[in-house]
Amino acid sequence: xxxxxxxxxxxxxxxxxxxxxxxxxxxxxxxxxxxxxxxxxxxxxxxxxxxxxxxxxxxxxxxxxxxxxxxxxxxxxxxxxxxxxxxxxxxxxxxxxxxxxxxxxxxxxxxxxxxx
Amino acid sequence: xxxxxxxxxxxxxxxxxxxxxxxxxxxxxxxxxxxxxxxxxxxxxxxxxxxxxxxxxxxxxxxxxxxxxxxxxxxxxxxxxxxxxxxxxxxxxxxxxxxxxxxxxxxxxxxxx
Numbered sequence: 554x555x556x557x558x559x560x561x562x563x564x565x566x567x568x569x570x571x572x573x574x575x576x577x578x579x580x581x582x583x584x585x586x587x588x589x590x591x592x593x594x595x596x597x598x599x600x601x602x603x604x605x606x607x608x609x610x611x612x613x614x615x616x617x618x619x620x621x622x623x624x625x626x627x628x629x630x631x632x633x634x635x636x637x638x639x640x641x642x643x644x645x646x647x648x649x650x651x652x653x654x655x656x657x658x659x660x661x662x663x664x665x666x667x668x669x
Numbered sequence: 670x671x672x673x674x675x676x677x678x679x680x681x682x683x684x685x686x687x688x689x690x691x692x693x694x695x696x697x698x699x700x701x702x703x704x705x706x707x708x709x710x711x712x713x714x715x716x717x718x719x720x721x722x723x724x725x726x727x728x729x730x731x732x733x734x735x736x737x738x739x740x741x742x743x744x745x746x747x748x749x750x751x752x753x754x755x756x757x758x759x760x761x762x763x764x765x766x767x768x769x770x771x772x773x774x775x776x777x778x779x780x781x782x
Contacts, residue, residue, distance in 0.1 A: 557711070589773075596673070596760055596773030597712065642711050655767055656725060659711025 576643030673774035687749035694763030
């Protein structure tokens, strides 16, 4: 049962335009959401996050939007640059019942290609 | 600041053989994670350590996988015996504490023939 879904395996965008990556989740207990970026032969690197008490978080060219009623979040990159070409993973987490662990559940990723 | 180190970077073995992966987390990070990433999927948590104690190993196939974190620093993940479906990238991550941002290592790509 995939609790976090990224339905678009790939996305191509022209340099300077907006990239919108989407993510859906099913577990209403998720209270924290993250986006990671991954280049080939490297581990994922943290990009931006949002708590379930917010609906928007912005960091430079990156903005994450959360729609809890739709169980949907999106990552906007404006303007897109060729260096943004990578695989983007959406992740969601919920604290464990013991309050000592925060397990991340990842989506399957979207390959973003920014064309010069 | 040095990142999370993992070795080896690549490993090819035959099924039923055993293999071990090593991880050195960022200095001072109390929480360490092992993930399995199968091609075309996102990383899946196998086990989480807090210092040298196991916090969550609910998704670790304990009949063949084992992990330890000696002295609360380095960690090893072992597979014995390996199956074809174990072919994946094994990622190690660490965080300052269980709430903190996770920093990932480059991973070990395992191919089981």
